[in-house]
Amino acid sequence: MWKNKNVWILLTGEFIAGLGLWLGIIGNLEFMQEKVPSDFVKSIILAGGLLAGIAVGPWAGRITDQISKKTVMLASGFARALSVIFMLIAIQTGSVWWMVIFLVFLQISAAFYFPALQAAIPLVVEEKDLLQLNGIHMNVSTLSRILGTAVAGILLVILPLSMLYIGSLAAYLILFAMTWFLNFDESDLTPGTSKGTAKQGGFKEVFPIIKGLPIVLMTLVLTLVPVLFLGGFNLMVINISELQDSSSIKGLIYMAEGIGFMLGAFIVKQIGQKRSPYTILFFFSFIIGISQLLLYFADVPVLTLVAFFVFGFAVGCFFPTAATIFQTRVPKEFHGRFFSFRNMLDRVTFQIVLLLTGFLLDAVGLQIMVVIFGILSLVMTAAFFAKFRQLRTEVQINEKIST
Known part of the structure; x- marks a missing residue:
């Protein structure tokens, strides 16, 4: 796997783009903290881009299945770089509306880029290396987040806010250039398979595939648990910073969560050799709920960092396992539409959670909100686990009857 130049291009590109992404995210938080007083209004602004x-x-799903994944990644990468110009205008004019336009363009480009990337990864390495590559890819992303947030914090002190976005623009342009050098075989995706079916319909052809693969359906539903935490992540970070009256805690939170994620993604392959994907998903979904409850003590810096570290470790094991299940169980000719559908599902739930987080932060405060979310996560995990055991029992009964 390590002799494959495509692997190095994807990992290096992810690292550079991640730096640019997190420079922009910290810039967004700084801009909103300065211009928008209400948490709920902040959530509406962020939700506009997701919508x-x-x-x-x-x-995006149909296009990804119809044409080259590389072409989709190039076009969306260029659009992402172009979107930064609107944020520079927002800073120059002080207008939140230009920021909304920036977020809209950014999220549209992401709606194309990430399904194409997820569909391209199984074409780059063999199936036996997928879990390892997914874990490493997410680790590289997390490392770029740690460095990106740290660099952004330093730059905010010594340079104007616009320089963060200049750095972000440079990173996106480098990613665009590196994508040109990707070279993987898509010959198996012939017009009689993916391209033919892609022209006949969209998501309606993916739904029977999902329904016929219980582990895929269960994994899709179970991803709602980490999304319940991640949807309002940035708003919670801002609120914790205000609760503790500390601007430095923001960078420490991202670092603690990032280190936890990297550790989880690093050892998930070893865990996967001893435990089934189901066991990994349900166990770490439970741990995510516990980490949310820990944030009841968000006024204590040490416990705050412990909670985010535990959460990071849990999702570091959860997401590579989920990604590998999707890449190996869903037929490749449906990858574009499936990953686009999954991307849409994530965005819908992110949007709902984001608005709910903003509302609850204004209405009941951070500490009551995380207790509500934590209990909800644990209840959802228990309900999904009970349903899974019921389905497994039914399958075993049917197998006995058929034999």
């Missing part, structure tokens, strides 16, 4: 990504999701 645009949801709107183009079905089209």
Whole structure:
């Protein structure tokens, strides 16, 4: 796997783009903290971009299955770089509306880029290396997040806010250039398979595939648990910073969560050799709920960092396992539409959680909100686990009857 130049291009590109992404995210938080006083209004602004990504999701899935994954990644990468110009205008004019336009363009480009990337990864390495590559890919992303947030914090002190976005623009342009050098075989995806079916319909052809693969359906539903935490992640970070009256805690939170994620993604392959994917998903879904409850003590810096570290470790094991299940169980000719559908599902739930987080932060405060979310996560995990055991029992009964 390590002799494959495509692997190095994907990992290096992810690292550079991640730096640019997190420079932009910290810039967004700083801009909103300065211009928008209400948490709920902040959540509406962030949700506007997500809504645009949801709107183009079905089209993005069909396009990804119809044409080269590399072409989709190039076009969306260029659009992502172009979007930064709108944020520079927002800073120059002080207008939140230009920021909304920036977020809309950014999320539309992401709606195309990430399904194409997820569909391309199984074409780059053999199936036996997928879990390892997914874990490493997510680790590289997390490392770029740690460094990106640290660099952004330093730059905010010594440079104007616009310089963060200049750095972000440079990173996106480097990613665009590196994508040109990707070279993988898509000959198996012939017009009689993916391209033919892609022209006949969209998501309606993916739903029977999902329904016929219980582990895929269960994994899709179970991803709602980490999304319940991640949807309002940035708003919670801002609120914790205000609760503790500390601007430095923001960088420490991202670092603690990032280190936890990297550790989880690093050892998940070893765990996967001893435990089934089901066991990994349900166990770490439970741990995510516990980490949310720990944030009841968000006024204590040490416990705050412990909670985010535990959460990071849990999702570091959860997401590579989920990604590998999707890449190996769903037929490759449906990958574009499936990953686009999954991307849309994530965006819808992110949007709902984001608005709910903003509302609850204004209404009941951070500490009551995380207790509500933590209990909800544990209840959802228990309900999904009970349903899974019921399905497994039914399958075993049917197998005995058929024999």
